[in-house]
Each structure stands twice: as structure tokens, then as C-alpha cells.
Amino acid sequence: MNNKGKLIIISGPSGVGKGSVNGELLQNKDLKLEYSVSMTTRSPREGEVNGVNYFFVSKEEFANAIVNNELIEYANFVGNSYGTPRKYVEEKLNQGKNVILEIEVDGATQVIRSEDNVLSIFLMPPTLNELESRIKGRATESEDKIKARLDKALLEIPLKHNYDYVVENDSVENAVAKITDILIREKCANSTEESKFKNLTEIVQEIVDDKYTYFINNWEANVKLLAHNSEAKSEAENFDARGQLIKLLSSEVYRKILSHGDFSKINNKEFVDFKIQKLMFKINFFSIKQRSDFSGD
Ligand SMILES: Nc1nc2c(ncn2[C@@H]2O[C@H](COP(=O)(O)OP(=O)(O)O)[C@@H](O)[C@H]2O)c(=O)[nH]1
Numbered sequence: 001m002n003n004k005g006k007l008i009i010i011s012g013p014s015g016v017g018k019g020s021v022n023g024e025l026l027q028n029k030d031l032k033l034e035y036s037v038s039m040t041t042r043s044p045r046e047g048e049v050n051g052v053n054y055f056f057v058s059k060e061e062f063a064n065a066i067v068n069n070e071l072i073e074y075a076n077f078v079g080n081s082y083g084t085p086r087k088y089v090e091e092k093l094n095q096g097k098n099v100i101l102e103i104e105v106d107g108a109t110q111v112i113r114s115e116d117n118v119l120s121i122f123l124m125p126p127t128l129n130e131l132e133s134r135i136k137g138r139a140t141e142s143e144d145k146i147k148a149r150l151d152k153a154l155l156e157i158p159l160k161h162n163y164d165y166v167v168e169n170d171s172v173e174n175a176v177a178k179i180t181d182i183l184i185r186e187k188c189a190n191s192t193e194e195s196k197f198k199n200l201t202e203i204v205q206e207i208v209d210d211k212y213t214y215f216i217n218n219w220e221a222n223v224k225l226l227a228h229n230s231e232a233k234s235e236a237e238n239f240d241a242r243g244q245l246i247k248l249l250s251s252e253v254y255r256k257i258l259s260h261g262d263f264s265k266i267n268n269k270e271f272v273d274f275k276i277q278k279l280m281f282k283i284n285f286f287s288i289k290q291r292s293d294f295s296g297d
Pocket residue numbers: 011012013014015018019038039042073074075077082083084085102103104105106107108
């Protein structure tokens with residue numbers, strides 16, 4: 001069995017809290033995480049150490065690394081180049097470690113396209129004002145650089161839908177709890193703990209069986225009625241509306257709480273019931289296939 005580790009991409013606008021959240025995640029040994037130190041032409045910030053936060057290099061050294069195929073991916077971000085050195089990442093993956101790539105959206109797109117064992121997470125701020133106060137509060141960039149980075153954030157945030165998961169960093173503790181659960185759910189961790197997603201699915205099943213049997217029967221009847229050819233007819237015959245509803249609702253409730261809210265509510269039946277009531281209005285019960293904004297895993 002391939003015990004190769006996963007590439008865990010963590011992206012998000014400058015100042016959202018990538019470094020803070022990753023710093024906490026790396027403390028949890030069950031997650032088997034290693035941090036990929038990037039190469040950059042950006043100058044070190046106060047307190048940043050070469051070889052720890054980044055490999056700080058000249059433009060020429062960076063260009064050589066590209067020519068020598070030393071980088072898995074690279075991109076330009078607000079006037080500086082950033083890239084992921086290949087050697088260390090491949091070494092750690094082969095040791096079964098999961099490697100965090102804290103990289104921006106262009107580089108992430110390259111990795112998602114070129115690598116097969118990738119899990120991508122986009123970190124979101126609660127609001128743009130909060131993002132601005134965090135980046136200003138960090139006090140590491142000049143006024144003009146802060147403005148350029150906030151402008152860039154508006155171009156990055158719409159690309160969050162290209163990621164497997166979107167997680168709000170309202171508090172580092174809540175964001176870490178969410179990402180830890182994702183890693184457990186995606187079977188990346190050594191943890192004996194079960195993902196809270198499993199318990200959520202059981203709660204959703206109880207609610208569906210308690211409240212939505214009539215809906216399920218009508219959904220199955222509609223799909224059969226509207227089946228217009230032999231392929232659709234056979235699909236309709238095999239359609240398990242109850243199973244599909246549980247799957248869709250569990251996945252949507254999980255995604256919603258990752259993108260906003262206190263993660264500890266995920267196993268609170270009253271909270272889940274409230275979320276499901278709103279989601280039920282989105283189900284297209286004339287078709288098996290749902291609209292793209294209703295993902296389902
Ligand atoms: N493509 C790519 N982006 C990177 C890499 N290393 C860091 N970045 C991203 O470059 C952007 C700027 O990083 P940095 O200057 O440290 O600013 P910060 O986001 O405010 O910490 C961030 O989105 C980082 O995630 C890398 O190796 N490749």
C-alpha cells in the first residue's frame with residue numbers, strides 16, 4: 001500500500017493567519033506534518049531566519065533554481081518570487097509525512113494540476129476589515145505594500161472555490177480544530193480520534209429519517225416520472241434518494257461550518273437541524289443531479 005504522504009496546500013490572502021495556523025498545526029504530531037520552507041527573493045522580515053521561514057535568495061539564484069528544475073512550482077507575488085524546493089518535499093513525502101505548502105493561488109494551481117496526492121485548503125478572514133487590521137497589526141510591511149497585498153487579496157479570494165476546503169480563520173483555535181478534523185477525515189492523520197464528520201453524518205441520518213421521508217418518496221417518484229430514456233429509467237430505478245440526501249446534507253453542513261462558525265457546534269443536533277432546514281430548500285427534487293453550488297463530496 002502506498003504510504004506516501006500528502007501535499008497539504010494552505011493558501012489565503014496576506015495577513016489571514018496562514019503562518020499562525022500552520023504553526024499550531026505543526027505542534028500536533030498525530031498529523032505527521034512537515035513544513036516546506038520556500039525560496040523567495042523577498043527580503044526577510046524582522047525575526048525571520050534564513051532556512052527556517054524562507055530560503056532568502058537573490059533574483060539570480062532564484063532564476064538558476066528554475067533553470068535547474070529545483071522547484072516544484074513558483075510564482076510572482078506583489079513584486080517578489082516565491083517557489084517550493086522539490087528535494088525536501090519529495091524526501092518527506094516518501095517518508096510518509098504530510099508536507100504543508102503555504103503557497104499563493106497561482107502556485108497552488110500548478111501543484112493541483114501536476115501532483116496527484118494533494119489536499120488544498122483556502123484560509124479566509126471573517127471580513128476584509130479584519131484582514132486589513134491583521135496585516136497592519138503585524139506591522140511588517142510598508143503602507144504601499146499593505147495596500148498592494150490587500151488589493152491582491154480581492155483577486156485571490158474568488159479563487160477559493162478551486163480548493164477542496166474553505167476554512168474561516170475567525171480564531172486560530174477554531175481554524176486549527178477545523179483543519180485537524182479535515183486531515184483526520186481525509187485519513188492523513190495517525191489519530192485514533194474519529195473525524196467529527198462521521199458523527200455529523202449520523203445526526204443528519206436521524207433527522208432525515210425523522211422528518212424527510214415524504215420528501216424522499218416524492219424525489220424518487222419525480223425522477224422516475226421524468227426519466228426520458230432507458231439510461232435515465234435505469235438510473236431512476238437505482239436512485240437511493242435517502243442515501244443521496246444524507247450525503248448531500250452532511251457534506252454541505254460540514255462545508256458551511258468550516259467556512260463560518262464555531263466548529264464545536266458540528267455535533268449539536270439542534271444546530272445541524274437548523275442548517276438542514278435551510279439547505280432543504282436548495283435541493284432540486286426533480287433531478288438526481290444537483291446544481292454545482294450544492295457540492296456533495
Ligand atoms: N507559489 C508560492 N507562493 C508562496 C511560496 N511561499 C510563500 N508563498 C506565498 O507568497 C505570498 C506572500 O508570502 P509572504 O511574503 O510571506 O507574505 P504573507 O502571506 O503575508 O505571510 C503568500 O500567499 C504565501 O503563501 C512558494 O513557495 N510558492
